[in-house]
Amino acid sequence: MSNQDAKKAIVSEIAEKFSKAQTAVLVDYRGLNVEEVTEFRAIARELNVDYKIYKNSMMRFAVKETGYEGLLENLVGPSAIAFGYDDPVATAKIITEFAKKHKAMEIKAGMVDGKVLDKQGVMALAELPSREVLIAQVLGGLNAPISGLVNVLQGNIRGLVIALNQIKEQKEATA
Structure with missing residues (x-):
């Protein structure tokens, strides 16, 4: 060569x-x-x-x-x-x-x-930030609204369970 x-x-x-x-x-x-x-x-x-x-x-x-x-x-x-x-x-x-x-x-x-x-x-x-950190941040940003929705829905269900539990306790107390 x-x-x-x-x-x-x-x-x-x-x-x-x-x-x-x-x-x-x-x-x-x-x-x-x-x-x-x-x-x-x-x-x-x-x-x-x-x-x-x-x-x-x-x-x-x-x-x-x-x-x-x-x-x-x-x-x-x-x-x-x-x-x-x-x-x-x-x-x-x-x-x-x-x-x-x-x-x-x-x-x-x-x-x-x-x-x-x-x-x-x-x-x-x-x-x-590195590629992995940026992906994690984007996914976290996408996940935040969904998590918020789940928390709101759980709050309503939690309130219903507490109300039903109080009704049950009142009925047991009067019976």
């Missing part, structure tokens, strides 16, 4: 990851030591997040190929990228939390569902 073919393979690998990913976050990893990068990769792997370091030139070709030109201006200096395939919020959340603990990691930009985000957009995305 020639050097040119190897580069094309890397570009197509990056482009494929962009097409499959729900989220991608571009970071500057300068200043992180090997232990810290290994720690982050372990955390990322648990959440089905793929963290890789590619040459900026390879990422530029892939970004142009996939239509995420908004990321081009951020492909300067040492760059790594995390691709999230499941929960779009999880990728931004783990990177933001890791960057808070390790000041050497700096968020540059990101992509969510085909839209390019700047650093503030990625951080705002990280503030959102």
Whole structure:
């Protein structure tokens, strides 16, 4: 395999990851030591997040190929990228939390569902609750009116039972 073919393979690998990913976050990893990068990769792997370091030139070709030109201006200096395939919020959340603990990691930009985000957009995305929490909140909101209706109906039945019980007690007292 020639050097040119190897580069094309890397570009197509990056482009494929962009097409499959729900989220991608571009970071500057300068200043992180090997232990810290290994720690982050372990955390990322648990959440089905793929963290890789590619040459900026390879990422530029892939970004142009996939239509995420908004990321081009951020492909300067040492760059790594995390691709999230499941929960779009999880990728931004783990990177933001890791960057808070390790000041050497700096968020540059990101992509969510085909839209390019700047650093503030990625951080705002990280503030959102996870998918499971959002689903639970929606289901709780849908369940609340039904629960209220059940409580109202039970209140009427409870009142009827109390009234009947009082009538029974009065009849037993007079008999």
